[in-house]
Amino acid sequence: MMQHAHAPVHAAAAPPRPLGGQNRISPNNRFIPICEHADQEIGTTASRRTRRGDFLRAATWAISQGLHPKAGDTTLRVARDLAARLNADGHVAYCRDTTWRRLGVSRRTLERHIAVLRELGLLVWAVHGTRTNTRPAGSGEWAGTATIYAAVVPRAWDDAVGHRVRGHGYHARHVGFTERGRQLAIADACRRIRPARRRDTPSCKTNHPRPTAEMRGKKNNTSAPQGARPRPCRRHEVPEPYRASPGQAAHAVSVAAWVRPRVPWTQGEGLRRLAFALRPWIATGLSAADLAADLSAWHVSRRPASPASVIMARWSETADHDVPAAEPVGGEETARGVPPNAAFLAAMDTVRARLTSLSPRVEPEPDQPGFVIRDRILASLAEADRARRARTAEQCLTFAEWESVCDAREGAPW
Template identity: 40%
Template structure:
């Protein structure tokens, strides 16, 4: 890739997540597409992948830190990052500069270089991928017949390599049972008989202790498929197992919420820390909220010890007037948005810009309303930045001048 095509706005490569990106980099180096690509290139790529954003594949350059972690020189890091860019595996999202931003309380603050992980078209052609779109915003939409055959062959080779060195299965699954004697007892030794009885008793006891939860296997599989969409989008749950998360989120799943709604619910908790055991934390938090809702008095019911009952909001004239104003404002926003329909390209560019400038989402909500922001930026970005803005420890400011 020549230098003009190493930008996110001009590249022919598509955006990738860390795991898929690292597999593509290994293939590019093994295919000898660049004369300077070596094992050191793979080491630097692995360091970048460990620090990448899980969803967007963005990463800070951290040239000095990479050199210290890998125990190589700074020119070596520069050289191999350049190799990755020329392979089409990295693109610039932001160019760093040594110009002092002159932030309050800091003697010197420069601008960091931000890279985006990408996969070049030659890899997709070799793998038989069919793409939807072009450039940085393209995504894999399917595979060709050749790609499907290649994937099947690789799966069979991997299964065959895992099966080497294992003993063949026994020809029969029956246990050897001793012959009965006329005088009673078994021909086997007493210890063997006790061992058989003990193992049978343990198995029965294990089944009686509640290993079976009563949830059908298809429902458990559906729960796990929902959680598989939730976990990458909620940062503090990413180090928890899928089955534990599925079990903890059952109360929300059983109410009919889909993955998108559960993600919004978890973001609305505004966590600015990472629980050591996310599944246990979710279970405790849901129980706490259930107890809190049960302790609240019913709307309009007399409060114990209170002189007057609680008045329902819908019976207040001020509340009805407020609702009418809100409906009028929503109708106005709908008319303004319908006057000019947005294109998918405009949405992609806006969401890409909002990843590095959260204040754009908050300013758009304040100016045009939440519905219009959801249409432009999507549910995930709006829920994420609104939650962070409401947190007591996170402040989302505007761009630094």
């Protein structure tokens, strides 16, 4: 990489030296290419300095007008590549070895089109590159000096588009427009304005019949008849078992917040999605402790991809089993189970009472307010800081740690 190949160049150009016969328009109004290298310097050029937009427009104009017999589409590609790398001063590093690879042309082709841009008065030399090594002798490294070009526009382009220019040479300035130039600038601005985006494409428009307005009286502000267009239904209907009021939804979220840390395989699910999946189970009257116990007994993989989907699928299976079976055709009687007797029901009540006494129901703990949690955290941090400052020299592992303890004691407030 050559020196200052990518660094912004702030070369102070020498004031333009007026030359005789710098007007590059022949008596028959034909552009004369600038073939002398002496007229392609930043201090001797008849073109004025410019920025990216005018440089590209001038290059397009010069190539489309056929001012140079060797200028073409490749010349415009080279100009666009240089314009994309212009800095704030309108200077650009040549970087020949990377530019011809980026453009997909040969090195000789790139050099030829750069020369065409110079002859069109669109590029001038700001710094001539050299292969002299700029690194210290004996360092084993080599770095030359990059060639720096300055973007300019010829006076012929200013005259063609109606620019009023003050001054001469590189430091000339564009100060206004002629009457014809103003019209051309307005037309060019209108052409470059992007059209407003449509809200929908023609293929998305509908041609449904619309009711005509009823004209009553002499007023021109009329409205369509009431009830002419039915109100569209909701796009996403929530299934019946999952519908809930705002209060029920908030209660489901609090239950899910209590259940999730106690059931490992549900900890990968979002809180609101888990609360939505648990709504049917909560509606049956199950408490948070009962839900945690039931979910822990399910045979589920350690980390399912979607715990909410597992819960919803299990509810669908349960709801399907609860649907009563259809009556058999032909009057056939089916075998019915024997109802439990009184002794069995009494034994079941005894077992439930014993289990309740051994493991009473755990009601969900109320959520702590945010300021209580914050005060606890601050108090624990303050206690840890006091314990750190109260350490003795024997409790410190290194001398630097003991010095930090002493500094903390000196800096602590009384």
